[in-house]
């Protein structure tokens with residue numbers, strides 16, 4: 001069937017990004033927090049919503065929210081830009097700095113949205129690979145950015161979907177090798193042993209370092225759609241120039257501002273998940289799978305004696321949904337599981353043992 005009106009020709013080659021949304025009791029496919037935000041936060045937000053002047057536009061500068069984020073990271077509010085999820089932050093960076101005739105670098109396999117949004121904004125994508133342990137190969141990466149001089153270099157740390165955080169040395173080396181921005185996507189930053197924000201504090205002249213974070217994962221607030229970047233005020237101003245006026249609703253701003261008063265609760269949730277990650281890793285290591293160490297809230301693993309797609313399907317039949325990465329380039333045969341609550345992880349492990357055991361005995365799972 002021919003379309004009503006043809007869309008941009010360069011869009012037709014892009015596949016949409018989405019995770020299979022099939023019904024399941026145990027949902028461990030999109031790296032959300034298994035725990036809801038604190039009840040007090042919910043109550044305070046309800047009060048704030050009740051007091052909102054909905055006939056008026058929200059604060060265009062999101063001043064209070066940005067001040068709160070700035071205080072969290074000990075930076076100035078002019079160094080913070082907030083948007084509807086870190087995906088909108090990434091989109092604003094690409095709208096401001098990308099576009100026809102410019103390029104962005106990624107190191108594959110990594111978060112698909114970096115290259116996807118780049119292409120949607122007409123930015124050329126140049127891609128490097130990774131080492132066997134899925135960290136970025138320093139020499140190869142430097143060679144790539146020196147040669148291509150991308151206006152934006154995306155480093156996902158910890159990397160989704162492979163799990164490891166990149167060293168601060170690597171990020172510093174990339175900054176030295178390029179004249180563009182180095183964008184460190186720290187969606188899982190709080191689960192990792194270090195953050196590029198430390199680099200920003202330690203070293204002068206790192207104005208081209210951009211650190212992107214989100215409330216979606218560690219803050220248990222995926223539904224609120226809130227993310228931000230910490231960068232030089234010039235980068236913040238550029239993002240504000242391309243963002244739509246009043247893009248951040250009054251409700252979103254309040255949700256984030258209030259969440260920032262629950263740092264201890266958030267950190268307690270992160271600690272539980274990090275502990276569960278260790279237990280899940282240990283349990284997976286005993287099964288017929290190869291599993292990679294993770295600094296995030298998910299684990300990448302590869303069944304060694306079974307077809308990954310079949311394992312994924314058999315888990316769905318047992319009402320356990322994880323992420324099938326087995327057809328992604330560089331991740332052949334791999335699956336990714338989000339670390340859930342202790343009971344969710346137990347259900348996942350039980351189902352996986354069942355699937356691996358059953359197929360081993362040659363039964364149809």
Ligand SMILES: *Cc1c(COP(=O)(O)O)cnc(C)c1O
Nearest residue numbers: 085086087111160187214216227
């Ligand atoms: C989940 C995720 C995001 C989050 O996107 P939001 O728009 O903030 O929900 C960003 N980057 C990476 C690498 C992610 O895995």
